[in-house]
Amino acid sequence: MEKVTVDTMVGVLDKRMHRQLKQYLDICARCAICKDACHQYVGTGDFKYLPARRAELIRQVYKKYFTKTGQFVPALYEARDPDDNLLQELYESTYGCTGCRRCMYFCPFSIDTAWIAAVAKGMLIAAGHGNEMLGQLADAAIFKGDSPEMFHDVLVEGFKGIEAELRDETGDDTIEVPVDVKGAEMLYVGLAGSHTIKPAARIFHAAGQSWTLSLYEAANYGLFFGDGEKAKKIAKRFIDEAVELGVKEVVITECGHAYRVAKIFYESWAGEKLPFKVSHILDVIDRFMAEGRLELKPGAIAEPITYHDPCQVGRNGGLYEAPRRIVTAIAADFRDLTPNRAEQWCCGGGGGLVALTDMNDMRLKSGAKKVEQIRATGATVIASPCENCRLQMEDLVNEYDLDLKVMAVMDLVVEAMD
Amino acid sequence: MELYLEITSIWGVYLGIAVFIVGMAWRAYQWATTPRSPVALGMFPKPATGAGRFTKMLKDTFIAPQSAKIEPVMWAFAFLFHIAALAAFVGHLRLVQEFTPLKDMLGTQGMNEFAAWAGGIAGTIMMVAVIFWILRRTFGPYKQLSVPEDYLLLFLLLGVIIMGNHMRFFGIVHSETYMEWFRSLMVFKPEIPAEILATTTGWSLGTHMLFTTLFLIYFPFSKLTHAMGAFAANMTRSE
Amino acid sequence: MSDAPNVDLELDLKGLLCPMPMVKVSQSIKDVPVGGIIRAVATDAGAMADIPAWAKSTGHEVVSALKEGSEFVFLVKRVK
Structure with a gap:
């Protein structure tokens, strides 16, 4: 790879080197506890989707350009220049990341791999390898x-x-x-x-x-x-x-x-x-x-229904209870997914992945955990307040042959208004 | 052996402690002088008050309940290892200052027995944990993810622990002699007691200290800075 | 309509939600030669703004964008 490309990428890393990022890059013990937190790694078994591995690619560049020990004994950290192989893997693992931050939830140091992936995308864009679509x-x-x-x-x-x-x-x-x-x-x-x-x-x-x-x-x-x-x-x-x-x-x-x-x-x-x-x-x-401004019929939704916390609304947005209050008020048979709330599995559709057709195969495989969770409830309706989640779950219905209606919570509310 | 001990158990100790302290301070300085991300990186649930967030940070750091849930075996080894390492560290403080009230209570004989048991258990737990980690890194994704640093640290730790255990289980030198040695270091009049020089324990101590010195020197430049960073990163989680 | 341009590719985007109509047009533009025309039919109202905006920002040309009943019909020309 040309030196100017390497310099550009390193420059982006330097510009975005905030304290938290530095700490994440310095302290990860590579214990791999994050391995089973990631729906993509669990669904595909592909090493490049292991959260710590996604971060490790950036860490290798960091060690080489931002630490004395990495310059002195690069072999110890596998420190290296970004090359075509690194770029290719980085592209797949960071544009593949839905940014759900389930790995961060389980990490003993709360390392935000999605944040590292965001920085990595900045580096890819600077090198002319940003996702075109x-x-x-x-x-x-x-x-x-x-x-x-x-x-x-x-x-x-x-x-x-x-x-x-x-x-x-x-x-x-x-x-x-x-x-x-x-x-x-x-x-x-x-x-x-x-x-x-x-x-x-x-x-x-x-x-x-x-x-x-x-x-x-x-x-x-x-x-x-x-x-x-x-x-x-x-x-x-x-x-x-x-x-x-x-x-x-x-x-x-x-x-x-x-x-x-x-x-x-x-x-x-x-x-x-x-x-x-x-x-x-x-x-x-x-x-x-x-406030009593909206009259909704209790039990208006007769079918068994479940609710999926979108990662950006729940874990990363803090909204767990309001949606459940709404759904339970109008559903006759509400069955929550297990696990739920902060531990909710990502459906696999986040990060813009539903628009990236070249990652379809991985995306559908990564929904395996979600499918398992839904099947365990026996629900025939799933509500979720996120468009990407709904698009993904509709694809999962076809791929895994589920008897399931995917709905927005608002649509249920409208049904209960009539 | 005298030269070996002089290098590892006198100058090594000084060098190791100095590099460790300066290195960790340098690392802390580097972190402190790098600007924080302007964007809040926290996740939910998140306690509403500062005190609540601080308490959660301590819990996340010392107990890591989420990690326990997702990989209980790994968590158990890590948790026990850290407790044992803390116990071993506290035990070694006897070298600095005898735990007089405890000794008065247990008597000299009782104190030595207690130290033998406590040190023996801690040393065994640490050894088992390190061997578990080494084995874990020999297969599958753990192996793929590992870099030489991971093995080097485990190897150094294993050296420290095995030689410590060797002294604990097979040593014939008593704690008073080690105290004499360590206190001579503290007052900068370093001396290796004749009793250590006269026995094979000298080799054990020297090797224990050789690994310890290397471990301390490498510590601030390794992932072990999580000893400090885990607090900061877990605070970020709740910000 | 004798002056209607020759269509090189027909895209049925009915039922697709935003941004998928734009994504499909973008992916298919490489399948027609430079100067070629895609005729795309969508039902999502958002496409009326999205497809022209995509064309402007990528340097392609929307020859026409018409509402026909509940459908939106686009003729998109590959410029480069």
């Missing part, structure tokens, strides 16, 4: 944000079409999909397409909530691509919109990573305090129920 998706999203004049009318027209369909479906002519409403209390950030907009509109309508729909989708392919600047720009689209409309609360739809970006990352990225609260839609529905 995720990069394109991120660029398209940024382009949309940069050219509102080009997309505004098209988008609004689309939303009005959704509103018309909704009025047809419900027979209720007062139901709205409001856009660009200054002074609305909430800005709801959905995903492109009607499936996240329709149920939310019905729920806000039923609760009498003042709201407005964001022009932009919550999804953030900049995060999956591994480019912090792009990720920030993509999130900034709806953050700026919220500031301009003067809303009190930004509500993220049933999407995992977008919630974590808005709730946990954005303020640190931007270095500023946001003038509004950030919530997940299920938090808001839970609040409506507690």
Whole structure:
């Protein structure tokens, strides 16, 4: 590999060398306790997916360029320059990582392998080996944000079409999909397409909530691509919109990573305090129920149902109970997965993997644990507040021949409203 | 043997302790002067208060309940090893200062018996744990993941422990003599007692100290800095 | 419509949710020659913004994007 490429990669590592990263790279004992925490390693048995191994590739470069002992006796640490083999494995193991952080949960030192993978993606991008598809998706999203004049009318027209369909479906002519409403209390950030907009509109309508729909989708392919600047720009689209409309609360739809970006990352990225609260839609529905603003029929869902904690909503977002309160309020037969909450198995669809067709085979194999968990409950419906989880689980239904309906929690709520 | 002991059990001790202290301080300095990630890396559940997070950090570091759940056998060996290592370390503090109240209570004979048992058990546990780890690293993904550093550290530890156990189980020299040797080091008038020189125990002590010196010198440049870093990293988990 | 361009590849993206229509178009663009046209039919409204945005940021060209009933029909030209 050319020296300039090596230097560029090392430069990225240097720029992103924060204290935690340094500690992670210094202290990992390679005990491999993380081995059985990873759904991809467990599902494929492929060494490159062992969490400590993913980090080890970066550690080898770190030892060579950032430690005296690694320079002095490289053999001791297998310290080395990045080469084509390293790049290839790094590409597969870091773009393959869903960022679920289940390995971090079980690690005796709480090493955040997903964070190391994020830095690794930055190094790959600098070397010209970033994932092309995720990069394109991120660029398209940024382009949309940069050219509102080009997309505004098209988008609004689309939303009005959704509103018309909704009025047809419900027979209720007062139901709205409001856009660009200054002074609305909430800005709801959905995903492109009607499936996240329709149920939310019905729920806000039923609760009498003042709201407005964001022009932009919550999804953030900049995060999956591994480019912090792009990720920030993509999130900034709806953050700026919220500031301009003067809303009190930004509500993220049933999407995992977008919630974590808005709730946990954005303020640190931007270095500023946001003038509004950030919530997940299920938090808001839970609040409506507690305030008595949403009448739901208990036991409305008769089939045995289970709930999957998306990693970015649960372990990495802190939302475990609100979704369960909602589901148990409307389900006649709720059966939780084992293990659940912080120990929940990743379904395998995170990290943008559902958009990466070249990793399909691994992705489907990595769902084996999730399938096992679902089968053990005997549930015929699974609800999960994350689009990537739902797409993955729908693929798992086909691949593993499951008798299972995959649903968003909002859709269940709408069923219980009728 | 005199020269061997002079190198390993006098100058080695000074060198080992000095490199260990300076090295660890340097490592701590490096960490402290690297800026923290601006993004919070914590995960949930996360205690709401600072005191709660600190307590959780201590629990995660000393007990590692999550690790126990996912790989109980490995956890048991690691936990017992660390307890035994702590016990062995505390036991060695007798060399610095006799545990007088305990000795008064047990009597000289009783104290030596207690030390024999406690040291023997700790040494055995450590030896079994290290052998387990060496064997674990000889197959499958554990082997694939291992780098020479891992084996070197285990080999050094094994040397320290086996020679320590050798003195404990086969030695004929009593603790008073070791105390005499170690206190001479502490007052910088190093001397190897004649009793050690006169017996084969000298070889055991010298080799025990040779491994200990190498272990201490390498410690700050190895993954063993987890002795400090685990606290910081487990704090990050709850931030 | 005699001036309709020749379509080199038909893509049925009906039922796919965002961003999959964009992903499929992006993957298939390499399957047509430079100057070739893909005709893609999607049902997800988000595609109306996403596919043109993808084309602009990757340097390809959306020849037309029309709503036909509940479907969205795109003609995408490979430029490079």
